Amino acid sequence: MLVLKVVALDTLVGSLIGDEEGNVLVKSLSPSTNINELVERALKLEDGEVTEDFIKSLRELVNTYGDQVEVVVTDDGHARAASALNIKATVSPENSALRRLRNTLITTLISEGVVKSEGEWVSFLNQVMIQATRIKLRGFAAKRDLLAIQAIRSIDDIDKTINLFASRMREWYSVHFPELDDLIEDHKLYATVVYEFGSRDGLSVEGLRKLGFSEGKAQRIYDVSRRSMGADLSEVDVERIRDFVGVILNLYDLRDKLSEYLSQVMKEAAPNITELVGPTLGARLLSLAGSLEDLAKMPASTIQVLGAEKALFRALRTGGRPPKHGVLFQHPEIHVAPKWQRGKIARAVATKLAIAAKADYFTGRFVADKLKKDLQDRIAEIKELYAKPPAKPAPAPEKAKRPERPPFRRGRRGRGGR
C-alpha cells in the first residue's frame, strides 16, 4: 500500500499540512484577530502544547487520505499527538518541505484574507508578542515573591539571633564593666563600643565622641569606667569577647543588606503592595499568606487579621471578640491612631491591599497611586468622623463555654497576634 508522506506545522493562527514539496494539503486556520486569544495561543505553543487546530488537521488528513500516512513534525510533543491518532511521526524540523511550509504561512494568511499584507501581519505579531512577553515577565516576577518571603523570614531570624547574642554579650562583658549595661541601651551601639575599645582601659572621651556620643555622655561613660566594679580581663579574655561581638556587628550588616535586597525584590514581585505599605510589611503579608497568589485570593477581611490567628481562633472558640488587626498593626497609620479608630483604619488598609495584591498577581498593572490616594482620603475621613472615643464601650459579649474538642491546631508557624 502506498504511504503518503506529509509534513505538519502548528502555528499561532492554525495548522498546515503539506506534501513533500511543501504544498498545502490540509489547513485548519483559526483566523482570529483577537489579540487576547492569540496571546493565549502563543503562550501555549511556546510551552510545547499542541493546538486543537493541529489535531483537527491531522484528523482531516486521515479522513481524506486514509491512515497510511507518515508525518514529519517539529518537536516531540507534536509527534506524540500524531502517534495518539495512530499516525507514524518523525521529528525533523529541518525537513525542507517543512521549511517551505513554514514560509507559506504568511501567503496563506493573505490569500485567506486574514491579513491584507505581510506588514500588517508583522505589526499584529508585534502586539501579540509584546503582550505575551509581558505576561511571561509577570510569571517570573510572581515567583520572586518566594524570594521576598525567604528574605523577610531571614530578617526576622536575624533579629531574634541578634537579641539572643546581645543579651549574651551584655552578660559576658558585664563581668568586666557591669555599669555599661545601663549606660547604653542600644545593642548595636553597645557592641560597637566593646568592639572598638575592647577592655575598658582602652576607652577615651575622644574615641566615644567619634562613635557619635554627646560630649556629656562620653564623659560620663569614661568617668564610670574609671571606677568600675568589674573584674580585670587578660588580653585573651578580651579578644574572645571581641570575636563574639564582631559576629553581632556582622549580623547587623547582613540585616541591612537583606533589607535593601528585600525592597528590590518586593518592587519586582509586588509593586502595588510595596507602594501601598512598604517592602517590610508587604513581605510580612506575603509570608503570612504563603505566596502572592494566596494573598491575591484572600478577601480583605482575612488580610485584615493576618498574623492574628491566635486571637482569631481564640475568639472563634470562646465566642469572644475577633481581633481588629494582625500584622497590619505595623502600618504607621494604624499604630499611631487612637484605639477606637484602629479597626476602621485597618479595615480600609486591608481593602486597598486586597486590590493591590490582585493587581500584582493577575494583571501586573500599576494602580497603587490611586489606591494610596483613596486610602489617605478614607483615613482622613475616619479621623474626622470618629474623632472622639465612642460614648461608652460596648459591653463585652458573654464568654461562651469552651467546646469539648481539642484546641484548634494551625498548620502554619504562628507569628503571634496582637
Added chain:
Amino acid sequence: MIEVVNIKPHGKYAGVYLVELEDGSVKLATKNLSPGRRVYGERLYLYEGVEYREWNPYRSKLAGALLKGIEGLVLSPGSKVLYLGAGSGTTPSHVSDLIGEEGSLYAVEFAPRVIRDLLRVCEDRRNMVPILNDARFPQRYSHIVPLVDVLYADVAQPEQAAIVNMNAKYFLRGNGHLYLAIKSRSIDVTKEPDEVYKSEIETLVRGGFDVEDVVHLDPFDKDHAMVLARYKG
C-alpha cells in the same frame, strides 16, 4: 549642539548614511523608523526633513563591522531577520531602521532584565517581534518565525555556533546570510585565529555555511570578531 554639515549615503552599504559634522568628524547613521525616539541615548540628526540616528560602533558590533569594512551589508528594506540575543535592542533598532516597514525582525532574548527595555523599543517599531525565549530551543518559537533572509547571532555564549546551526536548520532560507559576533582573544583574526574562533568557524562550516568574511572589531570592541557567512541550506 553640533551642526550637521552634510548627510549622504554610504557608498558601500545601502541604507547606511554618513553624517558630516561641523567639527569635521563623520558618523554612521540610519534613517530613524520611529522619528523623535532614541533607543540608547544616541544622537538624532534632522537633515532635509529626514531624521537620522547616529549608529555608535562602540555600542553596536554591526556598526563596528561596517567601519572595519566587512564584505557586504546583507540587510535591506523588506528583509526578514531572526536576531538571537537581542539584548536591550541597541543593534536590533538599527537593523529595524535598515529593513524598514516592510521588513520583519524576530528578536529572541532570554534575560528578563533586559527584555523590558527591548519591549519599549518594540512598542515604537512595529516591524520588531519580541520573543522572550532561549535561542537553544528554536522549536519554542517555530510557530511564529518564518523562513528568514538573515540570521544575526550575538548571544555571547560558548556554544553559539551550534545554536546558530540549529536555528539555521529551522529558519534560514537557502542562500540566506549570517552575521555572527564571535568572542575571540586573538590579535588579528584573519591571520592568527585562536582556538575558540577556529572551532566556531569549523562548527559553522559543518552546519552548512560558507564563510564569506571575518573582521576583527578592534578598536570598537577588543574581544570580538564579526563573521559574515552564507547558508547553503
